Amino acid sequence: MKRTVPLMITALGGFVLIVAYFIPATQGWGEVAAIWFDILAAIAFVLGGGNLLKIHLKKASDRAPGWGYSVITVLAFLTTLSVGLGKIGVNPNPMYPGFPLSGDYREIGSPFWWLYEYAFKPLTATMFAMLAFYIASAAFRAFRAKNVEAVLLLGTAFIILLGRTFAGVYLTSWLPDSLFGLRIENMTITIMSVFNTAGNRAIMIGIALGIDPIWGRGRSDPCTNS
Amino acid sequence: MKRETLIWTIVFILGIVMLLGRAFLTEQGMGKAYVRAVEINADAPDPADRWIQYDNALPKDYYTAVARDPNQREYQFSPGRTIGVWVAAFFTLFILSFLIRDNPFYKIAESVVVGVSAAYWMVVGFWTTIVPNLLGKLFPEWVNGWAIPGLDAQAEWAYLAPLILGGMLLWRLSPKGSWISRWPLAFIIGTTAGIRLMGFLHADFLSQIRNTITTIWVTDVAGSFIFWESVRSLILVVGVLSSVVYFFFSIEHKGFVGRTAKLGIWFLMITFGAAFGYTVMGRIALLAIRLEFLLDDWLWLIDPAMKRMSM
Amino acid sequence: MYEFLKNLDKRWIFLMMFLAVSVPIYIIGKTGKTFPEVPTLLAEATFQAIEELKEGDPILLSFDYDPASEGELAPMATAFVKHSCEKRLKIYFMALWPVGPQMIDDVIARVIRSDFPEMVYGVDYVNIGFKPGNEGVIKVIVTDLRELYTTDDKGTPIAQIPMMEGIHSVQDFKLVVNVSAGYAGTKEWVQYAVTPFPDKIKLVAGCTGVQAPLLYPYIPQQLPGLLGAIKGAAEYEKLVIDKYGGTNPDPKYLEAKRRMGPQLVAHILIIILVVLANVIYYIEKKREART
Numbered sequence: 001m002k003r004t005v006p007l008m009i010t011a012l013g014g015f016v017l018i019v020a021y022f023i024p025a026t027q028g029w030g031e032v033a034a035i036w037f038d039i040l041a042a043i044a045f046v047l048g049g050g051n052l053l054k055i056h057l058k059k060a061s062d063r064a065p066g067w068g069y070s071v072i073t074v075l076a077f078l079t080t081l082s083v084g085l086g087k088i089g090v091n092p093n094p095m096y097p098g099f100p101l102s103g104d105y106r107e108i109g110s111p112f113w114w115l116y117e118y119a120f121k122p123l124t125a126t127m128f129a130m131l132a133f134y135i136a137s138a139a140f141r142a143f144r145a146k147n148v149e150a151v152l153l154l155g156t157a158f159i160i161l162l163g164r165t166f167a168g169v170y171l172t173s174w175l176p177d178s179l180f181g182l183r184i185e186n187m188t189i190t191i192m193s194v195f196n197t198a199g200n201r202a203i204m205i206g207i208a209l210g211i212d213p214i215w216g217r218g219r220s221d222p223c224t225n226s
Numbered sequence: 227m228k229r230e231t232l233i234w235t236i237v238f239i240l241g242i243v244m245l246l247g248r249a250f251l252t253e254q255g256m257g258k259a260y261v262r263a264v265e266i267n268a269d270a271p272d273p274a275d276r277w278i279q280y281d282n283a284l285p286k287d288y289y290t291a292v293a294r295d296p297n298q299r300e301y302q303f304s305p306g307r308t309i310g311v312w313v314a315a316f317f318t319l320f321i322l323s324f325l326i327r328d329n330p331f332y333k334i335a336e337s338v339v340v341g342v343s344a345a346y347w348m349v350v351g352f353w354t355t356i357v358p359n360l361l362g363k364l365f366p367e368w369v370n371g372w373a374i375p376g377l378d379a380q381a382e383w384a385y386l387a388p389l390i391l392g393g394m395l396l397w398r399l400s401p402k403g404s405w406i407s408r409w410p411l412a413f414i415i416g417t418t419a420g421i422r423l424m425g426f427l428h429a430d431f432l433s434q435i436r437n438t439i440t441t442i443w444v445t446d447v448a449g450s451f452i453f454w455e456s457v458r459s460l461i462l463v464v465g466v467l468s469s470v471v472y473f474f475f476s477i478e479h480k481g482f483v484g485r486t487a488k489l490g491i492w493f494l495m496i497t498f499g500a501a502f503g504y505t506v507m508g509r510i511a512l513l514a515i516r517l518e519f520l521l522d523d524w525l526w527l528i529d530p531a532m533k534r535m536s537m
Numbered sequence: 538m539y540e541f542l543k544n545l546d547k548r549w550i551f552l553m554m555f556l557a558v559s560v561p562i563y564i565i566g567k568t569g570k571t572f573p574e575v576p577t578l579l580a581e582a583t584f585q586a587i588e589e590l591k592e593g594d595p596i597l598l599s600f601d602y603d604p605a606s607e608g609e610l611a612p613m614a615t616a617f618v619k620h621s622c623e624k625r626l627k628i629y630f631m632a633l634w635p636v637g638p639q640m641i642d643d644v645i646a647r648v649i650r651s652d653f654p655e656m657v658y659g660v661d662y663v664n665i666g667f668k669p670g671n672e673g674v675i676k677v678i679v680t681d682l683r684e685l686y687t688t689d690d691k692g693t694p695i696a697q698i699p700m701m702e703g704i705h706s707v708q709d710f711k712l713v714v715n716v717s718a719g720y721a722g723t724k725e726w727v728q729y730a731v732t733p734f735p736d737k738i739k740l741v742a743g744c745t746g747v748q749a750p751l752l753y754p755y756i757p758q759q760l761p762g763l764l765g766a767i768k769g770a771a772e773y774e775k776l777v778i779d780k781y782g783g784t785n786p787d788p789k790y791l792e793a794k795r796r797m798g799p800q801l802v803a804h805i806l807i808i809i810l811v812v813l814a815n816v817i818y819y820i821e822k823k824r825e826a827r828t
Contacts, residue, residue, distance in 0.1 A: 002405065006412035013416025014423070017676075021424045021733075027680060034677045035685060036388040037417040038670030039360050040410055043392035045351035045635075045669065050399045052344045069337040076341030084349030093692060094266050096375040097275035104691040105353045106639060108646075109261075109280045112349065115342055116639060118310030119317065121604040123339035125516055126321040128605035132513035132803070133325055135506055136554040137547045140810040144818050152492055153499040154815075158808055160503025164768045165801040166572035181454070189577060191500055192753055194458050198465025199497025201434050201754040202490070205466075206473040208431035211422065282646065325551045350635040354667050358687050376694040379687075421672055425728035429759065433732055437758050501750045504766055508609055508746025510558060510803045511767040514796045515608030517559045521566065528566025530795055531788045 053077060076119075083111040156191060163188030248525070254534070256526040257315065259307035260288040263300055280304065285534040315524040318516055360385060360392070438466045465493040543817050550810065557806045561798040571794045572801065580772035583762030586712055586741045587617070588780075592625040594711040595704060599726070600644070602718035603636040606745050612770040612793035613743035614640065614716045616777045618648045619790060621714075623781040627700055628662040629710065631686075633674055633721040638666050638690050647789060659689075659698045666690030671721035675729040679707045679738070708737040715742040723752055727759045735759070743769060771797050 013033060020030025056070040056077075064070075082088065089110040093102040106113055145151045162168035168184035175183050181190065248256050261280040270276050283301050291301040320335035362369040362377055363385040370377045391410040398407035442463060444455040471483060472490030479487045521527045529535060565571060576584075590596065598617060602610045621628050630641045641664050649656050656662055665686045668674045677685045682705060688694050695701050707713060707730055717723040723742040731740045741762035744752060749765030756763060764773050770793035778786045788795075 002408070006408045009409055009412040010416035010419070013413050014420035015416075017417060017420025018424060031677055031681055031684060032384070033417050034421065034670070034673045035359070036391070037414065037421075037673040038668055038677065038685060039355060039385075039388040040392055040395060040414055041669035041671070041673065042351035042355035042359075043395055044414075045347045046356075047395055047398055049344045049348040050396065052340070054399055056341075066333070069333050072334060072337040073341040076338045077345045078341075080342045080345035081348060084345065085352060091266065091277050091279065093375070095693065097267060097270065097272075099372065099375045101372050102375050102692055105349060106642065107279075108282065108642070114306065114310055116346065116636075118307075118314040119338060120342045120346055120636075121639075122314040122317045122516075122519070123321060123335055124343065125512065125604040125607060126318045127339065129509075129513040129516040129608075130321065130324065132509040132558070133551045133554050135509050136803075136807060136810060137550045139506075139807050140545070140550055140814045141547075143811050143814060145815050149491060149495045152495040153502070154811060156496045156499025157503045157506075158811075160500050161506060161804040161808055164503070164507055164766070165797060165804055167801050167805060169575065185575070185577075190458070191496060192750065193756070194461050195465060195493055195496040196500040196750050197753045197756070198462050199469050199493045200751055201438060201466045202469030202473065202494075203497070204430040204434050204754055205470060208426040208434075211426050281650075326548060347635050350638075350667060351669055353692075354690075355669055358692070359668075359685065362687060374688055374692050374694065376697050377687075378694065378696070417673070421676055421729070425672065425725075425732070429728040429732040429755075433759060434754055437754070497750065501747075504746040504749050506746070506804065506807055507766045507768065507800065510800055511608040511746070511796055512605065513554075513558050513608070514562060514767075514799045515611075517555075517562055517799075518566075518796075521559070521562060528563055530566045530569065531792070 049077070049081070080112070080115050083115065088112075156195075159184060159187050159191060254526060257308060257311045257524045258285065259304045259311050260285055261302055261304040261307065262287070263302060282307070286532070289534075311524055315520060318520060360389060364389060438463060464489070469493050539817065539820060542813060543821070553806060553810075554803065557803045558799040561802050562795075565795050565798045569788075571791070572797055574771050574775040574794060574797070576772040576776050579756070579763050579765070580769055580776060582757070583741045583743075583764055583773060584620070584776040586739065586762050587620050587624060587626075587714070590624055590626055590711055593627060595627045595629060595700075595709065596621055597629045597631065597707060597710040597713045598641075599631050599633060599713065599715045600637045600640045601633040601722045602640060602716055602745075603634055604639075606718035607640070608796070609745050609767050609770065610716050610718060610743060611640070611643070612767070612774060612796070613764050614644050615648055615790060615792065616770065616774045617714050617716065617743070618644050619652075619781065620777045622649060622653045622656065623777075629700075629704070630662070630664040630666075630690075632667040633671060633725070634718070635667055635669070638664065641666075641690075652787070659693075660700055663698055663700055664690040665695075672725040672729050675707075675721070675725055679730050679734060682706050708734060711739070713738060713740045715740060717742055717744045717748065719745070719748065723748065723760070723763075727752075727755050731759050743773070767793050767796050767800060 016026075016029050016033050020026045020028075020033075053074065056073045059070040060067045060074065084105060087101050087103060087105055087110075090103040090105060090107045090112070092099050093104075096102045106116070143150075143154060145154050159168075162171065163184040168188065172183040172185075180186060245256075260283045262283040264279045264281055265276065266279050267276045280302075288301040288303070291298050317335050317338070320331040323329055324332040357369060357373050358377075362374060362379070363382045366377050366379040366381055391413060394406050395410040396407075397403040398411075400406075440459055440463065442456055442460045444452045444459055446452055468486045468490035470490070472479075472487040472494065477483050518530075522529065522531070522533075526534065587596070598614075598621070600614055602614075618628065630645075632638050632641060645662070645664070649662060666689060668685055670677075674685065683695055683701075686695060689698055703709065713726065713730065715723050715726050717726075723740075723744050726740055726742070730738050735758075740760055742752070742760060743764035744766075746766035749763065749769070752760060752763055752765075764770055774790060774793050778790055782790060
């Protein structure tokens with residue numbers, strides 16, 4: 001029962017969507033399943049937040065190493081949640097001024113907007129900006145032209161890096177029109193539209209062939225592994 | 227005190243002195259934010275139905291307005307958003323400090339982003355979907371009374387199913403009751419599988435094969451053979467086939483199959499090289515916008531978008 | 538020198554990258570000089586896709602990115618909205634990412650409210666906002682948009698928004714423009730919107746550098762136009778500004794062009810680092826072979 005019912009739900013959900021793809025009369029069932037999926041995705045956000053709270057509260061109460069940072073996480077979480085869910089400092093919708101909670105939860109000037117604009121945005125953007133430094137470090141430490149394949153990879157990378165900036169245009173602008181295709185910016189276009197397309201197409205076909213049996217098989221079902 | 231700690235302490239103190247000096251002792255200052263006051267519902271008879279909204283304004287608009295009328299109140303200096311700019315700048319520096327070494331400033335910034343982002347997603351999910359698409363469908367009159375006043379719909383009791391499944395999903399948080407969440411998880415997995423199976427099959431398998439079946443004898447409208455286009459087509463077809471052969475591991479890669487797979491690897495290496503090149507391009511742009519924020523919006527050292535040109 | 542480079546502390550590399558990006562930003566910020574841009578075929582195809590539309594045609598802009606990718610994608614998004622406003626199209630915004638609506642708000646403030654104040658919300662442009670579900674959202678809205686989107690992003694019921702009349706699904710739009718940072722994004726739009734309805738839905742996109750190579754297999758049958766990374770944004774900006782920017786274009790529409798300066802210097806740095814690393818590697822190999 002604990003294993004059978006979830007498996008049946010999985011199979012039914014997948015089956016409805018596959019059938020809806022082929023039989024127009026059943027398209028409505030597919031839409032219903034997709035809408036329920038979207039609602040559950042929103043509730044999964046709540047689950048994620050709750051899980052975060054659970055982990056960090058436990059860490060703080062157990063006085064585990066770094067528990068002070070967990071307190072900061074919980075405080076940041078609860079502050080953002082309360083101003084966001086309560087629409088604190090948010091004006092109502094101008095069409096319905098008598099309804100305090102009818103306004104836009106992201107209204108400019110509200111505390112929730114402030115937290116997004118001056119905390120969430122710079123922090124997440126800078127986290128990802130750090131990757132530029134790591135890529136430079138990785139380029140110095142890891143990329144060795146040890147064999148033909150590595151030379152091909154690095155050579156292509158150099159052409160792309162030069163060809164997608166003015167440096168490439170400048171370096172080969174002297175080439176005559178008869179050798180138009182050898183200008184770096186045109187080589188870049190050829191590499192992307194021919195070689196890269198061929199390689200990625202093969203990878204896509206391979207992934208598509210791999211995904212279908214995995215989804216269809218359903219032997220390793222996380223619902224039943226506890 | 228260790229030499230390194232001494233050096234960092236001196237750097238910090240000098241940095242703070244320079245920042246405060248630039249902010250308070252120079253004529254233009256730095257890191258200031260301005261707003262424009264916009265009256266909402268100005269014609270409403272009841273004063274309680276009118277309020278002022280503060281939109282972001284450029285410094286040049288503020289200084290132009292003050293020069294025209296020193297007593298104007300439309301454009302104002304915003305202490306809250308100015309503090310915000312400084313908080314954002316310090317958070318940026320805290321994260322960048324990780325490049326030197328792991329430190330408490332970085333850990334504080336990391337903790338804040340984890341907490342704020344998780345709560346942000348919860349708030350977004352609540353107001354964009356749970357209220358209008360779940361509660362608004364089940365209890366439209368109730369939702370009409372507090373959240374969406376213009377909502378005019380009949381209750382759809384079919385939405386009880388996602389409500390119940392959603393409630394069961396939240397049981398995952400309970401140590402003893404987490405098995406209850408298996409049913410909604412099963413539904414999520416089943417629908418994801420159903421959606422993706424057809425999407426990948428159609429767009430990534432059938433369509434890609436169809437797109438590869440292309441002529442390798444390319445002619446123009448008049449019927450003349452175009453050499454380089456034909457070569458490109460041929461390389462594309464050969465590239466796809468040889469790369470697919472490489473991924474076919476059921477036959478040993480020896481002889482003709484082995485040589486074809488080798489050619490496939492070369493195509494894949496070119497593909498990965500292109501991916502690396504584009505990835506580098508992508509990452510650098512992300513760094514550029516953060517440094518632009520520090521140099522332009524915070525330190526006011528440059529003004530490429532002419533936000534302060536009239537000062 | 539060889540020993541220093543062989544054991545180079547990665548923090549020197551970080552410093553080099555920091556200077557390679559910050560110094561050009563400072564110089565370009567002070568002088569206003571940028572490198573010239575020559576649009577490629579894909580940028581021109583993307584431009585033409587919007588240029589072919591007529592006044593009043595509905596266009597759907599899906600901003601599926603967050604602040605982490607703003608450096609690459611915000612200039613494209615700005616240029617797309619500028620182009621759509623100049624063509625006087627009916628603009629419908631939506632997002633598949635939770636922070637997408639904030640990106641939409643930013644672009645509306647930067648372009649529409651600033652330069653096109655005559656445009657009226659609900660009549661000329663509308664933001665229907667974000668819904669969770671990734672490809673599940675696309676799956677629903679390609680056939681029934683109103684089932685999922687019952688209100689706009691501000692909470693106003695769809696029935697009360699004049700420009701939503703006649704819009705029942707994504708098939709009712711003349712063009713879909715997607716600005717994408719990853720999953721869910723252009724790939725999902727191709728898989729779940731364009732591929733099932735190839736004659737009804739036309740898609741052009743702007744994407745990050747990481748995604749761009751992966752989307753080339755869809756070109757041109759499923760994706761006629763693609764702007765890849767900041768270079769694609771700079772090319773598209775040039776096309777839009779050449780046509781609609783006037784003699785003295787607003788610098789906010791040249792953001793990508795300015796960012797190509799630090800790109801060039803940083804790319805050259807990466808090439809130098811790779812070459813240097815390989816020189817050190819070969820010297821090391823030769824020394825090992827000798828001993």
